[in-house]
Amino acid sequence: MSQPVAGSGATIMQIARLATRDLLHQKLASLVMVFGLAAVLTPLLVLFGLKFGVIDNLVRELVENPHNREIRLIGHGRFDQAWFEKMQARKEVSFVIPRTRGAAATVDLRSGMADGERVSVELIPSATGDPLLYRHAQPPTDNKSIVISARTAQMLKAKAGDSLKASVRRKRDGQWSREQAPLKVIGVVPDSVFARKGGFVSPALLAAIEDYRDGYGVPEMGWSKGDDAFTGIRYFSGFRLYASNLDDVPVVRDLLIDGGKGYEVVTKAKAIEEVKLFDRYLTSTYLMIALIGVAGYLLSFGASMWVNVERKRRELSVLQLLGFKSSVIMFFPIVQSALIALCGAGLAIALFWMISMLINGYFAQATGQFAGLCRLLPSHLIISLLATIVCAVLSAALAAYRTTRIEPSKGLREL
Numbered sequence: 001m002s003q004p005v006a007g008s009g010a011t012i013m014q015i016a017r018l019a020t021r022d023l024l025h026q027k028l029a030s031l032v033m034v035f036g037l038a039a040v041l042t043p044l045l046v047l048f049g050l051k052f053g054v055i056d057n058l059v060r061e062l063v064e065n066p067h068n069r070e071i072r073l074i075g076h077g078r079f080d081q082a083w084f085e086k087m088q089a090r091k092e093v094s095f096v097i098p099r100t101r102g103a104a105a106t107v108d109l110r111s112g113m114a115d116g117e118r119v120s121v122e123l124i125p126s127a128t129g130d131p132l133l134y135r136h137a138q139p140p141t142d143n144k145s146i147v148i149s150a151r152t153a154q155m156l157k158a159k160a161g162d163s164l165k166a167s168v169r170r171k172r173d174g175q176w177s178r179e180q181a182p183l184k185v186i187g188v189v190p191d192s193v194f195a196r197k198g199g200f201v202s203p204a205l206l207a208a209i210e211d212y213r214d215g216y217g218v219p220e221m222g223w224s225k226g227d228d229a230f231t232g233i234r235y236f237s238g239f240r241l242y243a244s245n246l247d248d249v250p251v252v253r254d255l256l257i258d259g260g261k262g263y264e265v266v267t268k269a270k271a272i273e274e275v276k277l278f279d280r281y282l283t284s285t286y287l288m289i290a291l292i293g294v295a296g297y298l299l300s301f302g303a304s305m306w307v308n309v310e311r312k313r314r315e316l317s318v319l320q321l322l323g324f325k326s327s328v329i330m331f332f333p334i335v336q337s338a339l340i341a342l343c344g345a346g347l348a349i350a351l352f353w354m355i356s357m358l359i360n361g362y363f364a365q366a367t368g369q370f371a372g373l374c375r376l377l378p379s380h381l382i383i384s385l386l387a388t389i390v391c392a393v394l395s396a397a398l399a400a401y402r403t404t405r406i407e408p409s410k411g412l413r414e415l
Helices: 009-025 027-064 081-088 150-156 203-213 248-259 269-311 313-321 331-367 378-404 408-414
Strands: 070-073 093-099 106-111 118-125 145-149 163-172 175-189 198-201 238-243
Touching: 009 027, 009 313, 009 331, 027 269, 027 331, 027 378, 070 248, 081 093, 081 238, 093 118, 093 203, 106 150, 118 150, 118 203, 145 150, 145 163, 150 175, 163 203, 175 198, 238 248, 248 269, 269 378, 331 378
Parallel strands: 118 198, 145 175
Antiparallel strands: 070 238, 093 238, 106 118, 106 163, 145 198, 163 175
């Protein structure tokens, strides 16, 4: 009988085929090892999926909700245009816009019909890049457009494309006067953006309303043509300001408090820090549980692969007698372990997918939306698969190295 060429590619392929056929021949033993591996790996995947899904949802909700990046001023300040330009130039600030006095930002809105209902609303300055209007409506670019809240739309029975009239009143020299401004609804935002009665308009319109109520004429709006128009340096009492990301919120807050004139502001920095702290605690807890689980998993899996090689000592000794070199024979248990690891990890991933769908489906039914509470990225699954295969190959290689160093005759005698 001719001996194979030890170490050649053809010989390694022979060993791989023999290893595969041996696994198929011992179906029951092979299935037990595959199921045992899946039984240990699946809970770890579910645990990590829950940890990743819960934290990912919390962080995504924080990031996607622009209210969490807002820095609100308490009281009133005095800000000129140069201040706004300076703030907008900072990389920590994504959006900043002047805000007029609250009393000057309230008007009566009614539909274009003569008998339309009149609703008192708050006007909010807006412009291109407004994070509140992102994904919902285009911001107003002139003083004839408005984006209204869902509550306002419901009370006025208005929708995008409808015409409204804004009524502005002032008291001067003991006499009340009123002016009107036609506005076109260019969008409606949901309650999650603005739950009160309100509308988003251009800063120019708000400045015009403030000037009118301060007793000035507003030629561009056709209001009080006989009065002088405001020509001085314009100062604003407030602002709408949003940080670029969650980490920038405390930076901008400290800038306004310490670097400004001692402005008092309100932010969601505490809630953001609580989520980050929760993430750290949950990660630490998960790591402790995962380390115990992974250690047990590696030990049990490694021991199973070791025992599997020990059971094959007789077959490995026979292969040595047939002329196969030890370096080639080592591929026999390595191939078997890799196949078992591949099947076991694949089964665990399939079970994880089914369990995660059940968990997510249950919470979707309870909350009315698919939250992805238990989920893993494809990269996580690939890493778990590769780690399992590497662990299996190393365990089998160590056991095979020990076994193949025994003389073939001794291996046959011991068994």
